[in-house]
Amino acid sequence: MENNPIFFADGADSEMIEAYQKAQQTFKYFWREQSWEYRRIIPALAVSCVKVAFSQKDPTSESPIIEHMWINDIDFDGDYVKGYLINEPNELTNIQVGDYVEVPLNEISDWLFAITPATKKSTGLSKLFSSSADPLPKVYGGFTIQKMRSDMLPAERKDHDSAWQLDFGDVNDIEVVYEQKEKPENLIEHPMSRNMKEDFIKFLKEYPDEMTNADENGLTILHKETIAGNLSSVEVLLENGADRNLKANNGKTALDFARQLNWEHLIPVLEKNN
Known part of the structure; x- marks a missing residue:
């Protein structure tokens, strides 16, 4: 993910603030999935990360410099979300890729994990002549990303999704647990x-x-x-x-x-x- 382009959005946008709040309220589902991932012999998550707002004082302005960036290798103790920065800052100089960070839950701005859908294995001629590509990992969470995608033109959205190589689905239909619609008991x-x-x-x-x-x-x-x-x-x-x-x-x-x-x-x- 460190090679993915960074997309910027107005953090003061009321819809973006709502996305932050939804991410914080539902983070427990991210952690539930991540905690089971750590116990799996065969990993199931293609991507698993949390977005955090980092800041430092701007000597040329009264407002601080703020960048929302992703951390992974997540740990959570019920109060604090912990992990390692995987983005290269654009302007910030007080943090760099690989730094360990620890923030209160109410300071995260997003989370996502992605799972590759299960597919039936083809054999023989059906496999040889199959033209369908393997499905992209399906994203769960990603509230701020979906807000940004909703503001994009179709071509921009396509480029965005191609850069991530993930299936973000419908911007208005964000799921937080695997097979949420098929098996609502998973909630x-x-x-x-x-x-x-x-x-x-x-x-x-x-x-x-x-x-x-x-x-x-x-x-x-x-x-x-x-x-x-x-x-x-x-x-x-x-x-x-x-x-x-x-x-x-x-x-x-x-x-x-x-x-x-x-x-x-x-x-x-x-x-x-x-």
Whole structure:
């Protein structure tokens, strides 16, 4: 992505500000998908990145220099989005490609991931004479990009999409989870969370200490599965005795994170007997 052209837009545009807000409100779905991607043996995401506004003081103006650029290798602790810059700044001198950045969730301006649609494998003559190209990875999220695409002429939009080599679809129909229309239940829980439930039960039986281990932020596995919105995993953890009252270093319980990220399907589960 670092070789893709940068498209500029008016950050004061009310529709662009609305795009920022939608990206922040739905980021939890990005993180849910990204957290499962880190567990996959075979990667599923063709692209996965978050857009952040970077700034520095402009000596020639009262207004700062602001550039919205993308970071990848994303991590998220429920409060802060972290990653590495993958764009070359145009004017900013206080940051460069490869720098590690960490920003509050309410300061991101966009996110996207893309998944290549599953296709039936052709064999024999049907494969030999097939003229259809492989489908481009389908984009999820990308609110600011869709706002910019909506302002482009058809030829400009075509050039834009060609530069990204991604299927952005309809500017007025932004999806946030895989197979959102075909399987609306995916908005509630990631299919891998449901499908991996039995394996997760076995994992906890073999490694019960994992329920109390915490990372450098004080996040336990219950915190992390809550942040990722994984209902089946949270239920299994609680059924196996995970302490819902444990607090991370910032003083937050799993329930606090569920409320903060508005994971409505997790809140009543974590509130029960609390």
